[in-house]
Amino acid sequence: MKYVLIGTGNIANTYLAAIGKLPNSQVVACVSRSGRRPSTAPDLPCAASLAEITIPFDAVIIGTPNGLHHLSAVEAARLGKHVLTEKPLDIHRATMDAMIDACRHAGVTLAVAYQRRTNPDNITLKRLFEQQAFGRIFAADLSCKFWRDQAYFDSGAYRGSWEGDGGGPFMQQACHNIDTYLWFFGMPAEVTSHFATFIHPIEVEDHGAALLKYENGMIGTIIASTAARPGLPARLEVHCEKGTFVTLDDRISYWAIDGIDNPASAAPAANGNNANSAAVTDTARHEDILRDFEAAVRDKRPPLVDAESARQTTELILRIYGRQ
Structure with a gap:
């Protein structure tokens, strides 16, 4: 191609x-x-x-x-x-x-x-969710506490603006993780959020939190930040009737699920975390997205991340921003 x-x-x-x-x-x-x-x-x-x-x-x-x-x-x-x-x-x-x-x-x-969907552990977890292997899930807490220095925002006039970026860390830095969250759990029925600008002289938020309520009763939380110096790995904690598991930067880091052996991949980490840098130096996951894109074109099938699915990610972020 x-x-x-x-x-x-x-x-x-x-x-x-x-x-x-x-x-x-x-x-x-x-x-x-x-x-x-x-x-x-x-x-x-x-x-x-x-x-x-x-x-x-x-x-x-x-x-x-x-x-x-x-x-x-x-x-x-x-x-x-x-x-x-x-x-x-x-x-x-x-x-x-x-x-x-x-x-x-x-x-x-x-x-x-949204290349994080191609991470091996995320693919495994998606399959287990589809199989309802965890029983009832009652809590899913996503924490994206990243850091961006002022030089990052100064590097482009559009950075940190509603018109250019469309928002702060919810729309720009954490949207990858929010996309994976939606891929796993779907759209919540109710969204309540608070966000503000604490550290950077920008017009969008640099820290915020959202509370999500699902029709099945699950309560979720999403924290997104570019003000959490020095930046922490993205963390997802899931609690269900069979136990608990945790991922750090899309890799299973803790597993206590009854009846299911830890399925963590032994593959090297790819596309590392974006805790304190916007640079992407490991291209493995982008290669995955490109291969899938070319196969979708060739085979006339939907790509892994089609537009309708990706639209849902922006939809949730707009609801977090109060734009119903």
Whole structure:
């Protein structure tokens, strides 16, 4: 598959490295409004808009600020190109619907890079949840206490803004973990939340907490922060009638479930935690997402993270922000 990168920030380098490990795929060009090329591919052909790309290509990878994802997705769909976008799908309900409608009308695949779903332990847990192996689950507590210094927010005018990022750690840093949470437990019936800005001079929150109530009675909590210095691993604690398990950065770290041996994978950790850095240096999980995306296109099947599923993640975050 031949790709065009839309956006040339740090995440573009991640995709260049990941695609470089796929023998039959390549990045043939990039789109940058500023004309800046990815730092690891200074000679990559570059244009100011997708319409200006004359090199044949099959799909785009969108790595622009969150609030701009829909613009590139709709344009790519009109050109008949498949779309893989960085998380989140977008930050507004109407723009997400526009992306989904445009890609459906054009008959192209639209996928989202919530790559934590490909972690081996998460895949195992998802299967156990589907088998109802834990019995009744009554509590699931997700803690995403990360740290970002001011230099991070100063690195782009859109960072820490409602228009660009669409929110603080709930929408930007913890949405990967929230996506996995939803993948496991589904959408809650009720959401109550509190959030504020404590450390950084930004317009969005840098710390908050949400209380989730499910129709089956389960009570969940989500804490998301970029103010928790020095940054801690993302932690999920699940309590059920058969016991308790804990994951740290998507790996099972504690297991006390009656009748089920600890299924923790022996595979090396991949895509580490984002406790104190936005950089992604391990591309294994992005490689997984790319392989799945290409297989979905080839086999004409939904990708692992399809747009409708990813839309639910943004929907929950909007409800946490009180945007019903």
